[in-house]
Amino acid sequence: MLSVFKDLIRYNREFTIGLLLVSLIVIFACLSFFSPYPAQDIYVVIPDQPPSWQYWFGTNSRGQDLFWQLSFAFRNTLTFGIIVAVLSRLISITIGLASGYLGGWVDRILMFFNDIFVAIPIFPILILFYFVLRSDLNTYTLAVIMACLGWAFDARLIRSVALGLRFREFTRQAIFAGMSPRKIMMEEHLPYVMPIVFSTAMANMIWSIGFEVTLAVLGFTNINIPTVGTALYWANNHSAMVVGVWWWIIIPVVLLVMMFLGLFLLAVSINEYIDPRSRLRRMGS
Amino acid sequence: MDTVLDVKGLKAYYLMKYFGISREVRAVDDITMSIRRNEIYGIAGESSSGKTSLIKVLAAAMRPPLEVVDGSVRYHFNGEEIDPTTASKEDLKRIRWKHLSYIMQGSMSVLNPVRRIERTFADFAKEPLGLSGPAFRERVEQHLSSLKLPPSVLRSYPHELSGGMRQRVTIGLATVCHPEFIIADEPTTALDVVVQKEVLSMIREIQQKMGSSVVFVTHDMSVHANMADRIGIIYAGRLVEEGPTRQMFFAPKHPYTAHLVASLPRIGDTTQRPALEGKPPNLADPPPGCRFHPRCPLAIDKCRTDVPPLETVDTDHRTACWRWQDVRPLDGAPTGKMEAQL
Amino acid sequence: MTDLLEIRNVWKRFPMGGLLSRAHIDAVQDASFSLTADKPEIFTIIGESGSGKTTLARMILGLEQPSEGEILFKGQSVSRNMNREKRLEFMSQVQPVFQNPFEAFNPLKRIDRYLASTARQFLKTSDRAKIDAAMDDALQKVGLSLKEIAGRYPHELSGGQLQRCAIARALIPNPPLLIADEPVSMVDASLRMAIVNLLRSLRDDFGVSVIYITHDLATAYYISDRLIIMQKGRIVEMGDARVVLSDPEHPYSRLLKASVLSSEDAGQGKLATNPDMVAEANRLATMPSSRLQERPDGRLVRTYEGA
CATH class of the missing domain: 3.40.50.300 (P-loop containing nucleotide triphosphate hydrolases)
Structure with a gap:
């Protein structure tokens, strides 16, 4: 595993850049554990200070130090995105592989539900959840809800690959070797869908974080929990651009773009590495 | 020409x-x-x-x-x-x-x-x-x-x-x-x-x-x-034999060709066909000398070290084998007449 | 005499066109033959693409359900809807060898995993030493050894080598019947005869019956005992392999034999086909009523009413 990392860093520039960007954000998010101020306290520093040596990212109109505030925000947002991506990947792998390999009525039933999840409008449902749960809607609940809504497209993609694999000769070989369907799906077919899982995980994180930001900006989440979305909500609420506190908006947006770019580069380069075709080429066939 | x-x-x-x-x-x-x-x-x-x-x-x-x-x-x-x-x-x-x-x-x-x-x-x-x-x-x-x-x-x-x-x-x-x-x-x-x-x-x-x-x-x-009209046989990236079709089938001068033509089964003939042992060489790491030597029944020490040149052995007929003079059609090889149209 | 495998008036019909269309195509029409358990043999199914030979093989393997008729293996009906227990039992008796050796194993996985899984499932053991012994034993039968294959x-x-591994895997449960669907068509010329000779030795030395499916008349003549020739889903000729192929009677069989490229007259450029033979064979394929008739030398030939 370690040698894989070394290889990737040495021979793949995208991976190096991606790793650098993502590490910066992760380190920044981890700094929140050492924050001198609790996340939700306000008016702990002088408000509206531009970036300086004392306040690296400036301070906002609520009297918070943006450096520490944003490090909390990125920790929460990252955690949220990762939880959604992992949970929804688990659902889409299970449904996609089972549907593609088992076929028949299993496929029809699963794809029926799949199509429902593709078709339902997500935004109104999320707002509905907000009205029902109110302040119970924390990062984790929202992540679980988003995961349950965000697997359908990718399950279809995985199913299409699994369908192709089902008719390959090695699958029949595995059947006549007495392997159980679960074993065939998990050990024979999973390596072939991993590239899809990785690249869609990336797209899924962008999707879920984007949704979280949108909801938060409109005030449909628990606005007391610092996330990238709520940071922007408060900035908007205090008319940051109008009163000239530009750093309150520009800095989180720049950091967000860095994170997306880094994740994207990582996904692309890891994808290339684990893609069965390039793996086979490296194995020398 | x-x-x-x-x-x-x-x-x-x-x-x-x-x-x-x-x-x-x-x-x-x-x-x-x-x-x-x-x-x-x-x-x-x-x-x-x-x-x-x-x-x-x-x-x-x-x-x-x-x-x-x-x-x-x-x-x-x-x-x-x-x-x-x-x-x-x-x-x-x-x-x-x-x-x-x-x-x-x-x-x-x-x-x-x-x-x-x-x-x-x-x-x-x-x-x-x-x-x-x-x-x-x-x-x-x-x-x-x-x-x-x-x-x-x-x-x-x-x-x-x-x-x-x-x-x-x-x-x-x-x-x-x-x-x-x-x-x-x-x-x-x-x-x-x-x-x-x-x-x-x-x-x-x-x-x-x-x-x-x-x-x-x-x-x-x-x-x-x-x-x-003419056939060239490629083995492991090299041309090993080339000649008029008739000669390639009835009087091959490379052991690989001799094997290829003898291994073709024919209706009306149940002679046990020979199978060639070993596997085709890996082109990323081909064997030294003649690339066919690990599978060749006629291989001698020279074949293991020296690459045989493509020699002209007859009109239009070239082969890359140190021992081409010893190559004979194998059992089961087709027995058409060489002279038919010559 | 007990039957190992009996095919009784089997039909396979596939719907054609959309859901509402009533059109269908008969992939296999009224096929009947049987293999005896007493004497192992190589039974060849010859046919071109679209002849129904692969569909027939899939039905014998229980991967496809016959539309009509019945397939009995050792007196038990073979069906697509067997439960897992019954299917495992069936698979320990009938094993397949597929066409493309390069596709036979997952390229990302080691080969021995398939052999080990077969041994574990069908020999019902989880003892590593026993599994290794069974794998090595099967690999020895095909001229390989576990030492060469392990971890590859x-x-x-x-x-x-891959095709031999695939055959070794199929041999692990000691099945009395092997279904080989075009096992050499994608193997290189220099290695092909090794596989064909291996099938022959499975019959002679290990008493395994083989259903050998091919389009190649020459290898069929070389190894098989009996054969059927299929045209567009119908069996047109059936009998002793040497008798039928030396002197085929049905026009389609004759056309197939005439189309075999011979190395006997190498260099003479003999490539002409008699267009009348092609036309006659095609005409017979569309004749509606026909039946198989027995000839004095034991072969069955399809005859057509009004032909």
Whole structure:
């Protein structure tokens, strides 16, 4: 595993850049554990200070130090995105592989539900959840809800690959070797869908974080929990651009773009590495 | 001798780099051959023997990681010399279809599934032929009728035709401009036996009519037996034997060829066929000396260290074997008469 | 005499066109033959693409349900709807060998995993030593050894070796019947005879019956005892392999034999086909009423009413 990392860093520039960007954000998010101020306290520093040596990212109109505030925000947002991506990947792998390999009525039933999840409008449902749960809607609940809504497209993609694999000769070989369907799906077919899982995980994180930001900006989440979305909500609420506190908006947006770019580069380069075709080429066939 | 193609000392390697693992696969290693006007030259070889890579170089369809490392390839078209490995895009475009064309294995890779056959013909052949509208159509119809295809196929889509018909259409496409040189890469591999024979006889017929040269690639020796005028056998990236079809079958001078022709089963003959032991060498790490030596029943110490040169052993007959004088037809080899047409 | 495998008037019909279309195609029409358990044999099914030979093989393997008729293996009905227990029991008796050795194993996985899984499932043991012994035993039968194969990936072996591994895997449960669907059509010429000779030795030395499916008449003549020739879903000729192929009677069989490229007259460019033979064979394929008739030499030939 370690040698894989070394290889990737040495021979793949995208991976190096991606790793650098993502590490910066992760380190920044981890700094929140050492924050001198609790996340939700306000008016702990002088408000509206531009970036300086004392306040690296400036301070906002609520009297918070943006450096520490944003490090909390990125920790929460990252955690949220990762939880959604992992949970929804688990659902889409299970449904996609089972549907593609088992076929028949299993496929029809699963794809029926799949199509429902593709078709339902997500935004109104999320707002509905907000009205029902109110302040119970924390990062984790929202992540679980988003995961349950965000697997359908990718399950279809995985199913299409699994369908192709089902008719390959090695699958029949595995059947006549007495392997159980679960074993065939998990050990024979999973390596072939991993590239899809990785690249869609990336797209899924962008999707879920984007949704979280949108909801938060409109005030449909628990606005007391610092996330990238709520940071922007408060900035908007205090008319940051109008009163000239530009750093309150520009800095989180720049950091967000860095994170997306880094994740994207990582996904692309890891994808290339684990893609069965390039793996086979490296194995020398 | 009037040659159309001269290949001299050609070396084409796959140079690959993946995450720090670099690999050099010597797919074509020092091949020298020439193709004459008006002949069918059969190239035989197993999978990953380098025959496909050789064809890619000849057809100017070479792409990285395959690269020509050494040697030269020269076509002689109308007194003009052209090297497909270094020629400019314009030059290649000028000779394609008109002088040099291909018949590929899968007809679907040439015929666009959503276009009628006539559109495909227009796309490929209109410019090289330099004919317009009705004249072009007439020429195409005339050509197709010589291949026993009705003009109505022009109005059809590829999926409406049977596999054999489609393959005949691709042959029509490859020959409509009367090219001097045709490369046929396993054109009948996917076809059924009855259709295969029809298609083969058609290729032969049209070749004789046009007097062009055909390089015919297949791993199937029984196809070569009936198609080729001369056969070249490729083993592990090298040309190991080359000669007139008859001599290759009835008096092979390389142990590999002797094995290939003897291993063909025939109806009416139940002699136990020999099987060749061992496996084809890995081209990334080929054995030293003669590359066939690990599987060769005649191998001596010299074969393990020294590369045998391609020696002329008879008229037109060359072999790369230190012990060619000791090669005899094996049990089960065909016993046709050498003298029949000599 | 007990039957190992009995095919009784089996039909397979596939719907054609959309859901509402009533059109269908008969992939296999009224096929009947049987293999005896007493004497192992190589039974060859010859046919071109679209002849129904692969569909027939899939039905014998229980991967496809016959539309009509019945397939009995050792007196038990073979069906697609067997439960897992019954299917495992069936698979320990009938094993397949597929066409493309390069596709036979997952390229990302080691080969021995398939052999080990077969041994574990069908010999019902989880004892590592027993599994290894069974694997090595099967590999020895095909001229390989566990030492050569253990830990290897498919790309490290040649097509011939892979096909032998596939056969070894099929042999692990000691099945009395092997279904080999075009096992040599994608193997290189120099390695092909090793596989064909291996099938022969399975019959002679290990008493395994083989259903050998091919389009190649020459190898069929070389190894098989009995054969059937199929045209567009119908059996047109059936009988002793040597008798039928030396002197085929049905026009389609004769056409197939005439289309075999011979190496005997190499260099003479003999490629002409008699178009009348093709036309006659095609005409017979569309004749509606026909039946198989027995000839004095034991073969069955399809005859047509009004022909």
